[in-house]
Amino acid sequence: MNRSTLHTVLRALGVRDGHYYIEGVHEPSPLPTDFLYLRRSRTTPGMWETGAYERGTWETVAQHAREEPACTHLLRLLTGTGNPPSGGNTP
Template structure:
């Protein structure tokens, strides 16, 4: 799954917009106080990172070589599952 698909899945699951940030796809403005995120790594630009933004600080949880694995990880962090629903309710 890519970032666009992840965003569609999160919306279909009813995850509130202010709970997550997906670089280039879903970037709430102004930024909420805290949220989970997926973005290109600032330390290693060829990698993706997932983490938590709290009190103005981006805290990386994990770096990923592939966008797909980063998307799966953020989905798991936000919903407790690593795959979209299989009942057809999301892309």
């Protein structure tokens, strides 16, 4: 799954906009006080990072070599599962 698909899945699941930040796809402004995020690494070129933003500090939880595993990780952090809903009804 890519970042756009992740955003679509999170919206379908009813995850509130202020709970997450996805670089280039969903960047709330002004930034909420705290949220989980997915963005390109600021320290390692070519890597992606997932983490938590709290009170003005970006705290990296994990780095990923590709966008897809980073998306799956953020989905897991936000919902407890790394699997998008399968067709049909979504909660």
